[in-house]
Amino acid sequence: MFTLPETRFDFGGDEYIYAEISRDMSAESNFKALAIVNELRERNIPGIVDIVPSNASYLVRYNPEILSPRDLLDYLKEIDITKSDPAELNLSIRMVEIPTWYDDPVSRQYSERFKNRHQEPTLSNFEFAMKANGFTDKEAFIEAHSRMPNLITMVGFLPGTAWGFPLGLEPGEIIQTPKYLSPRTHTPRQGVGIGGAFTVVYPVNGTGSYQLIGMSAVPVYDADKRLIDLEDTYFLARPGDLWKHRPIDEREYNQIVAEVEQGTYRYHMKQIDFSPQEYVIKGKAYIQELMEGF
Template sequence: MFNLPETHFNFGGDEYIYAEISRDMRIESNFKALAVTDELRKREIPGIIDIVSSNSSYLVRYNPDIISARDLLDYLKEIDLTKSDPTKLHFSVRIVEIPAWYDDPVSKEFSYRFKNRHPSPDLSDFEFVMKVNGFTDKEAFIKCHSETPYLITMVGFLPGTAWHFPLGLQPNEIIQAPKYNSPRTETPERGIGLGGAFNVIYPVNGPGSYQLIGRSAIPVVDQNNQLEALKETSFLARPGDIWKYRPINESQYNKISSEVKTGKYRYKMKEIDLSPLEYAEKGKQYVRELMGDF
């Protein structure tokens, strides 16, 4: 039996404790960060102001007038230790389908508009990502990217932004690409970006440096609360959820966009139980079992 990575704690001024589980991105580290921060929220410890889970770390902000740094650190170490045994960890999460129009004209337009900031200005972002990952066939690339489930490991930056990392793959199987040399000043709303091994969907128009490979037909933020699934929080992303892309064409994209505008679109979701232990033991096979016929 193995334990999840050991955590290193550091004080950040008088109000923060930063917990680093690992310096490199590991799914196991993210599982632990999610488990610890979930438990912290459940305990409602007086003096804790905010709890933020990241890719392989977490941050706790506290009021030193209510709880001392040392007392809080003792709480964190105790919780962290109990969440290091994968046999005791289970998550209730959702699989969410993301209809995606790959290599769409808007993403392509933004590629060329900011080509002076790109590592390969003669290629669109989509072409560049294909090239650096050894793909020569567009459909083969789309199939590979869309068949992979992605775990939401962190949310932040712009509200609603979710970093998602491929599940069940070996390092040499992961589609990844370098970011822009300097960020774009604009990125299309719902643009699907790839930077390193992480994917994001830009919730609104704004700056960005990830390679644009397509566009989501559905929003990840609903500020008007028109869509049933987003009425409670306005945000689609939840750390620990799994996003699965479904390739669509222009006609399907327009149909879904129309349903979104009228509030009629219904997100395809499925509740599942996720076991870090089974993931560690079975890898890709476990991911296939989780996804089923989704």
């Protein structure tokens, strides 16, 4: 039976415990981190101040005047044992569609504007990503990037930034690109970027070093709370989400942007019961089952 490795725990000063499930990023390690974080939140242990999941680890902040570090470590070790079997990691998560205009004028403009910080200044970021992954056909590259959903493994950096790791693909099928040699001083809000194996949608204007391959038509951060689906939160992303990029053209991009500005846009999403055990056994076939009718 497949089990995950034992977690390594370290104390961080007087208020933190860092739990490292694995050194290398894997979907299975992230499933375990999410399951443990969910369990900790459900237990509502007095003295725990905050819990933050990451790609293959998590961080717990606690108040040492209420909860001793040794008692907290005992809690974490107990939960860790129960969450090392994928059969025990069932998650209730969302699949969310991200309409994306690939190789758009804005991302090309930023490629030109910051070419002096780039490995290959004669190429747009989109062209560079294609070349880095051995593609010569634009549509084939777009299909390869968008055909399977990304698991949101963590949220942070800029408000609402979510890191998406592709599911259901063999290592050789995963789109990967190096980051800029030197970060851009400006990145467009809703720009879609790739860095390593991770895809992000930039929530706000700011710095950035991921290769810009397109623009999301929908916001992932809604400061004005204009949209019904974000009325209880400013952020679209939740750790554990599956985000599916859907390629769109300029006409549909402009149509969706107009709906967002009018406050009438509704995100295409559905709640799903996700079984890490089924994913470990079936891989791509299981993800395709989840996407049926979406």
